[in-house]
Amino acid sequence: MFDILIRGGRVVDGTGGPSQKADVAVKGGRIAEVGNLPGAESRLAIDAEGKVVAPGFIDIHSHNELYVIRDDYRELFESYLRQGITTCVVSNCGWSLAPWPREHGDLFRSTLHSMGVSGRFQPEWETQEEFMEWLRKRGLPVNFVPLSAHGPIRIAVMGSQARFCTPEELEKMKGLVRRDMEAGCRGFSTGLTYFPGMYAHTDEIVELARVSREYGGRYVTHVRSLTDTFDRAVEEAVEIAERSGSSLQISHFMCVPNLGRAADLVYAAVDVLEKIN
Ligand SMILES: [Zn+2]
Numbered sequence: 001m002f003d004i005l006i007r008g009g010r011v012v013d014g015t016g017g018p019s020q021k022a023d024v025a026v027k028g029g030r031i032a033e034v035g036n037l038p039g040a041e042s043r044l045a046i047d048a049e050g051k052v053v054a055p056g057f058i059d060i061h062s063h064n065e066l067y068v069i070r071d072d073y074r075e076l077f078e079s080y081l082r083q084g085i086t087t088c089v090v091s092n093c094g095w096s097l098a099p100w101p102r103e104h105g106d107l108f109r110s111t112l113h114s115m116g117v118s119g120r121f122q123p124e125w126e127t128q129e130e131f132m133e134w135l136r137k138r139g140l141p142v143n144f145v146p147l148s149a150h151g152p153i154r155i156a157v158m159g160s161q162a163r164f165c166t167p168e169e170l171e172k173m174k175g176l177v178r179r180d181m182e183a184g185c186r187g188f189s190t191g192l193t194y195f196p197g198m199y200a201h202t203d204e205i206v207e208l209a210r211v212s213r214e215y216g217g218r219y220v221t222h223v224r225s226l227t228d229t230f231d232r233a234v235e236e237a238v239e240i241a242e243r244s245g246s247s248l249q250i251s252h253f254m255c256v257p258n259l260g261r262a263a264d265l266v267y268a269a270v271d272v273l274e275k276i277n
Pocket residue numbers: 092093191222251252
């Protein structure tokens with residue numbers, strides 16, 4: 001006896017192979033069988049004739065960790081579920097609600113305010129691990145894959161200092177990235193056009209991405225410029241990925257067309273990427 005049987009749909013399983021007409025049986029929250037299952041019994045049967053059956057989609061760029069603290073968060077996630085998205089990679093662009101930099105709580109709160117997070121918010125966590133525990137208790141409508149985010153880590157160590165880090169500060173930040181990765185983060189994200197990422201030297205990011213790489217993490221970046229130096233910003237992202245040994249994800253491959261040269265700059269950035277391929 002299966003829990004759920006999805007009958008007669010066209011199954012696209014995400015492996016890249018051709019679609020096939022098949023039944024999908026679920027038991028204990030997992031896919032138990034895929035195939036022709038005419039005699040199978042189940043508690044719930046769903047007729048998928050004429051429909052496509054596929055695994056949940058993964059949204060690799062979201063900021064949803066910022067919005068789960070809202071009272072209406074379940075309604076917000078309904079749009080994801082209706083699009084078939086069941087997993088979101090969160091804490092992109094160097095932003096996250098963890099670690100919460102206690103010593104610089106007011107500064108952090110005012111920075112988050114510009115992203116639509118209530119300025120009065122008081123978290124019940126400090127570390128990434130505590131945040132994840134809080135999320136588990138709260139109950140998420142979709143799965144989260146968290147990244148270690150540069151912003152809160154730099155604020156925790158350096159507050160609002162608009163300068164490069166000292167070797168001691170770098171060691172402290174590396175420790176915080178390591179703590180995030182130990183808690184289950186899957187990469188390291190930066191937002192280099194934003195405070196405080198904009199004050200970081202390339203070497204700082206390389207060192208922090210290296211820690212994430214030790215845990216198999218990728219480097220995910222909102223690059224340092226989305227205007228007339230976009231191609232150079234992409235060059236920096238490639239340099240950080242190469243020097244840290246990380247795989248690279250450029251979050252927004254776009255250029256703000258304020259100079260009428262946006263397309264040229266995007267092509268120049270494509271050239272940068274083609275050279276390394
Ligand atoms: Zn971004």
